[in-house]
Amino acid sequence: MSLKEFESIIGRCKIYTDNFGSKNVSLHFTLAMMTRVDEVEEDKHINMTFTEFVEAIGRVAECLEVPHPLDDDDVDEEVEAITEEQRETYRNKPLTYKIETLLLYLAKDVCPGGKSFSKHQTTMSKYKKAKLHPNNIDTGNLKL
Numbered sequence: 001m002s003l004k005e006f007e008s009i010i011g012r013c014k015i016y017t018d019n020f021g022s023k024n025v026s027l028h029f030t031l032a033m034m035t036r037v038d039e040v041e042e043d044k045h046i047n048m049t050f051t052e053f054v055e056a057i058g059r060v061a062e063c064l065e066v067p068h069p070l071d072d073d074d075v076d077e078e079v080e081a082i083t084e085e086q087r088e089t090y091r092n093k094p095l096t097y098k099i100e101t102l103l104l105y106l107a108k109d110v111c112p113g114g115k116s117f118s119k120h121q122t123t124m125s126k127y128k129k130a131k132l133h134p135n136n137i138d139t140g141n142l143k144l
Contacts, residue, residue, distance in 0.1 A: 001048045003029050010060060013105040017087065020063045028063075032056035061098040065090045068101045069108065070124050 003026060010025045032055040033048065048056065065087040082090075093101075104124075108117055 001053055002046060006048065006053075006056065009106065009109070012109045013102070015064060015066050015102070015105055017065045017082070019065060019087070024063055025060060028056050028059035032059055057102060058095070058099060061102040062095055064093075064098045064101055066101065066105070068097065069104045070121060070128060 006029050007022055007025050011022065016022070029048070032052045034052060066082065067086070067090060090098075104121075107120065110117075
């Protein structure tokens with residue numbers, strides 16, 4: 001994934017705030033890239049591997065100042081409408097919360113207005129109300 005593609009997917013999530021913009025996304029893309037031995041013959045230094053992508057997502061998530069799509073129903077859809085006090089609250093959330101938030105914004109972008117995201121959102125809300133994490137649900141033995 002190139003810098004342009006990474007900036008595009010993060011930009012479509014509409015998570016930019018006064019303190020976090022496209023310059024920050026470029027910086028986190030660059031910081032997530034591993035050092036390469038041969039930058040002349042190969043293009044690996046400008047295209048991310050999956051490992052670098054995961055790190056970049058974590059770096060971007062750490063800077064988030066936006067509400068969680070499932071937890072914060074009282075906040076408007078528009079990120080610009082968030083007050084400074086709310087931003088401070090979101091900024092101080094744990095990294096796991098922020099990564100989940102970013103991944104849900106990414107999923108929302110991938111299936112805009114579709115039934116699949118609404119269904120996922122409903123299911124996740126049920127799990128949260130029941131204080132269950134989807135990874136802790138016993139689904140029985142896996143048969144291949």
